[in-house]
Each structure stands twice: as C-alpha cells, then as structure tokens.
Amino acid sequence: MGISHEELQLAARNHGMPLEALRWDVTPIGLHYLLTHYDIPSVDERAWRLSVDGLVGSAQSFSLDDLRALPGHEVVSTMECAGNGRARLTPRPVSQPWLQEAVGTGRWRGVRLRDVLERAAPADGAVEVLFTGLDRGVEGGEHQAYQRSLPLAVAQDGDVLLAYELNGAPLPPQHGFPLRLLVPGWYGMTNVKWLAAITLVDAPFGGYQQTQGYRFRITEDDEGVPIRLMLPRALMLPPGVPEFMTRARTLEAGTHALEGRAWSGQAAIDAVEVSVDGGAKWAAAALEPERLGRWAWRHWTYRWAAAPGEYELACRARDAAGNVQPLAPEWNVGGYANNAVQRISVGVV
Numbered sequence: 636m637g638i639s640h641e642e643l644q645l646a647a648r649n650h651g652m653p654l655e656a657l658r659w660d661v662t663p664i665g666l667h668y669l670l671t672h673y674d675i676p677s678v679d680e681r682a683w684r685l686s687v688d689g690l691v692g693s694a695q696s697f698s699l700d701d702l703r704a705l706p707g708h709e710v711v712s713t714m715e716c717a718g719n720g721r722a723r724l725t726p727r728p729v730s731q732p733w734l735q736e737a738v739g740t741g742r743w744r745g746v747r748l749r750d751v752l753e754r755a756a757p758a759d760g761a762v763e764v765l766f767t768g769l770d771r772g773v774e775g776g777e778h779q780a781y782q783r784s785l786p787l788a789v790a791q792d793g794d795v796l797l798a799y800e801l802n803g804a805p806l807p808p809q810h811g812f813p814l815r816l817l818v819p820g821w822y823g824m825t826n827v828k829w830l831a832a833i834t835l836v837d838a839p840f841g842g843y844q845q846t847q848g849y850r851f852r853i854t855e856d857d858e859g860v861p862i863r864l865m866l867p868r869a870l871m872l873p874p875g876v877p878e879f880m881t882r883a884r885t886l887e888a889g890t891h892a893l894e895g896r897a898w899s900g901q902a903a904i905d906a907v908e909v910s911v912d913g914g915a916k917w918a919a920a921a922l923e924p925e926r927l928g929r930w931a932w933r934h935w936t937y938r939w940a941a942a943p944g945e946y947e948l949a950c951r952a953r954d955a956a957g958n959v960q961p962l963a964p965e966w967n968v969g970g971y972a973n974n975a976v977q978r979i980s981v982g983v984v
Contacts, residue, residue, distance in 0.1 A: 646731065646732055650668065651734065652737070652738055654873055657872040657896050660740070664801055667739030667740075668737045683699065684698060685702070689761070691757055691761075692757075695754055711930065717822035720733060720734070723735070725966070745796040745797045747793060748791070752791065761837060763836050766832075768830055783840075783845060785818065798815050799813060811829050816828075822972075849861065855968060864900035865898065867953060874979075883981075889941060890941070892936050899958065902954040903925065906920075910951075913949060914947075914976065944982075945982050947980055
C-alpha cells in the first residue's frame with residue numbers, strides 16, 4: 636500500500652533521528668525525534684501559568700520563574716514513540732509512517748513533579764494525576780486538548796520531571812516550551828508538552844488519548860491494553876556508505892567495529908547480541924556500563940571480520956526482566972510497540 640497524501644503531511648511535520656546520531660551519548664536537539672499531534676502553540680512566557688488543582692488541599696499556580704526557584708533535578712532519558720516501527724508492519728496501519736528512527740536521548744532538567752504535588756497536598760481519594768497541554772485538535776471526531784494521566788504513585792517517582800530545559804537550553808517550541816512532562820521509561824506520548832494544567836482526580840481518566848488512542852488492539856472492536864513502558868530495543872549505526880535511494884550499505888572488507896545503543900523501559904538492559912546472517916546465528920556484543928543513568932540507552936560494540944559478500948546485519952537487546960526483541964513483530968491496529976529486530980543489508984567489497 637502506498638503512502639497517502641495525509642501520511643506525507645504527517646511525515647513532513649514530524650521527523651525521526653538519523654541513525655548516525657547513535658554516535659552521541661545525548662542526542663543533539665535538532666536530531667532528536669519529534670512528533671507533534673496538533674499545532675505547536677504560541678506561548679507568551681510572561682503570561683503563562685501552570686495550575687495545580689482538583690483533589691488537593693491547596694490549589695497552586697506557578698510561573699516559570701516560580702518553578703525554576705524550586706530545587707532542580709536532571710535526568711538523562713531515552714524517549715521513543717509508541718508507533719516506532721509502524722511502517723514495517725504488514726498490512727501497514729495508516730498513521731505517522733515511522734520506520735525505526737523515532738527515538739532520541741535528552742538531558743532533561745526541571746523540577747520533580749512530586750515536589751510540586753506536595754505543595755498542593757493531594758487529598759484522600761486522589762488516584763490519578765491528569766496533565767493538560769495547550770495543543771488542541773480533532774482526533775477520533777473529538778475536539779480536545781492533548782491530555783494524558785498517570786497513577787498517583789507513578790507521578791510521585793523521584794525521576795518524573797516537569798522539564799523546562801533540554802540539553803542545557805530552554806525547551807525549544809517543538810519540544811514543549813515552556814514546560815513539559817517527562818516520565819522516564821514510558822513511551823513518548825506520556826510526556827505531555829506545552830503543559831498548562833495538572834489536575835488530581837478520583838477515577839481513571841477516560842479521555843481519547845487514554846481510552847481510544849495508544850492501546851494495543853488486535854481488532855477494531857478489541858478494548859485492548861494501554862501502551863506504557865518501552866519494550867527493549869537495540870539499534871545499530873549503519874556501517875559503510877549508503878546508496879542514496881535504497882540506503883543499502885557498501886563496506887570495505889576488513890575488521891570493523893559495529894556499534895549502537897540499546898534501551899528498555901521495562902528493566903535495565905542485560906545484553907545485546909549481533910547477527911551477520913539475518914538472525915540464524917547470534918554473538919554477544921560488548922555492553923558499556925550504565926554511565927548515563929538507568930533511563931538512558933547503553934552503548935554497545937561488536938568486532939566483525941567482514942569478508943567480501945552480501946550480509947544482513949541484525950541486533951537485539953535483552954533486559955534484566957527477561958524481555959527479548961522478537962525476530963518478527965506482532966501486528967496490531969495502531970501499529971504500536973513494534974520492537975522487532977533491526978535489519979541492515981550490507982555488501983562487503
């Protein structure tokens with residue numbers, strides 16, 4: 636099935652991370668993947684306020700300077716779109732046509748969400764925290780602000796941030812200026828941008844993005860299960876040089892260091908394996924220590940003595956909970972959570 640005009644519009648607005656950017660521990664801002672559901676709002680920092688209300692003992696309102704005056708916290712976190720890999724499913728679900736580049740790792744700085752919630756004093760009976768962004772649009776035939784919620788216990792984790800900086804600079808407009816939510820380990824749709832309101836509620840949120848979007852469903856009538864923590868994935872920096880249209884690689888014979896990154900929101904990465912024959916045989920890669928913290932991807936390398944011929948390179952990750960990347964994806968209506976192994980065709984000359 637060809638790419639539709641509507642999908643081309645989405646692909647022109649959003650972009651993945653070029654796989655060459657796997658070289659860097661922290662992804663340069665302009666190379667970090669980007670997905671914007673609706674329009675990028677125009678925000679006047681001087682007039683902007685964050686409200687915290689609902690089931691609280693003391694409703695709060697913060698300016699950006701108010702938040703910056705609170706104790707800061709920094710987290711290096713890998714963020715991946717839940718739809719990463721969608722375009723590799725057959726039949727292909729019609730939406731943003733991601734291949735495998737919808738990922739990036741940022742150095743996020745802000746204030747701990749739990750510190751802000753403590754000032755508001757969550758009341759007995761509060762079970763979820765609802766986040767509302769300034770971006771508005773129509774989805775599923777419903778006019779809506781972009782909204783997602785978290786269980787209160789998750790929201791109170793010490794690494795969940797209200798982030799106002801990315802890689803040492805104020806958030807750029809496309810990444811949620813002046814403030815966004817960061818929930819390490821969860822797929823990207825969780826991290827509400829252009830944050831305007833936080834509301835404590837006494838029941839699970841029933842809005843579109845929670846109950847209709849971002850659910851793993853095998854059929855249209857299936858209620859499905861929510862997409863939450865990122866599944867394990869390893870990506871390889873493609874070796875050699877590419878052909879312009881096909882991106883097929885050409886590499887000179889000899890010993891080469893294949894390298895890439897691996898991450899999982901389920902548990903820490905435990906191992907990475909590499910195959911040079913499409914997955915028939917696997918060999919262990921060398922996995923670097925967890926230098927950037929639990930929530931950041933880990934660098935891996937593999938020494939390959941490449942003789943002339945045609946090869947299909949692949950890599951797969953395993954996390955400490957025993958989750959391993961599959962060789963083939965499980966199809967679903969929304970095209971979510973496809974963490975099947977990456978494959979790269981290489982001709983060695």
